[in-house]
Amino acid sequence: MPLHPDADHTILTGTDGTPLARLRLRDDDGTPLADDVRPLPGAPLPLIAAQARRDLAGRRLQTPDDQLALAVVHTGLKLRRAATDMRHDLADLPAMPQLPDGWTLAPAGWDDDLAEGLAAAYRPPHPDGGWTDNDTREVRGMFERGEPVPPLAEASARVVGPDGRSAGHVLCAGPAPWTDDLCAWILNIGVAPHAQGRGLGRALLVHALHGARAAGLPRLGLEVVDGNPARRLYDAAGFHVRTRVLSIDLP
Known part of the structure; x- marks a missing residue:
């Protein structure tokens, strides 16, 4: 399984089971979210981006990590919104x-x-x-x-x-x-x-x-x-x- 529950978060793993990123799965008024996606130490950002596109398809990915967002955009997608939580x-x-x-x-x-x-x-x-x-x-x-x-x-x-x-x-x-x-x-x-x-x-x-x-x-x-x-x-x-x-x- 590419997604594994872990306490109050979910772990995104590679096809070989390597942990890649931590996130929260939730809905926001009918919009399915992969929220607060954070790379785990040492995980390659291009691999996280590719795995996210496969295993989180149909969701809105939200991350505080600028470099991860850039890696996902480089797969051919557009940044929907960039904001600051205060x-x-x-x-x-x-x-x-x-x-x-x-x-x-x-x-x-x-x-x-x-x-x-x-x-x-x-x-x-x-x-x-x-x-x-x-x-x-x-x-x-x-x-x-x-x-x-x-x-x-x-x-x-x-x-x-x-x-x-x-x-x-x-x-x-x-x-x-x-x-x-x-x-x-x-x-x-x-x-x-x-x-x-x-x-x-x-x-x-x-x-x-x-x-x-x-x-x-x-x-x-x-x-x-x-x-x-x-x-x-x-x-x-x-x-x-x-x-x-x-x-x-x-x-």
Whole structure:
């Protein structure tokens, strides 16, 4: 057998039984994952890449190892996403910034103004790609049915302009069931283009930090894709790098 259970991980082996890499097999909302794939000492990366293509076919491979990801890409596949997993330990929080006149934070929720604003904010060339109808369905499902996870109310909020319309939000969940540590998680944070440049994104982020701590969770996590200018905001707020997340779909 090329895949062998080992405590809370799975070992990928070569055809001769040589251990090659450690990973976790799981599903993410219907997507089968080979998650946190890490080469074992001395295992040749080209051999791991070839074995992964055979034995993990149909899964999304996720690894923190840049060189392994490059080896898999060299088999003829494309890197789907390159991102950084970050955490804040909530021990030393920045003070809540003052909002511009007429702007307020409101309880989290979903409405047409917010959908329109996020669709505009995530237009190309945004590194996360465009906001899709499926994104809207997923967020509405969280608020309407608590699926796939309910929002963490204390850490989520909308920002509302002087006209009373939603112009952005931060949406958090927690504890996050897809991580191996206890933390709240920022699923989405965004501000409509017409409202950007007023410090609203920072206000939403700081609200999420204070809300996660108020909810009794020890950390707040997020994932930021390479090239996203919001990375500067996260660094300034005190988030630290936990690991890289490089994703490749295996046919």
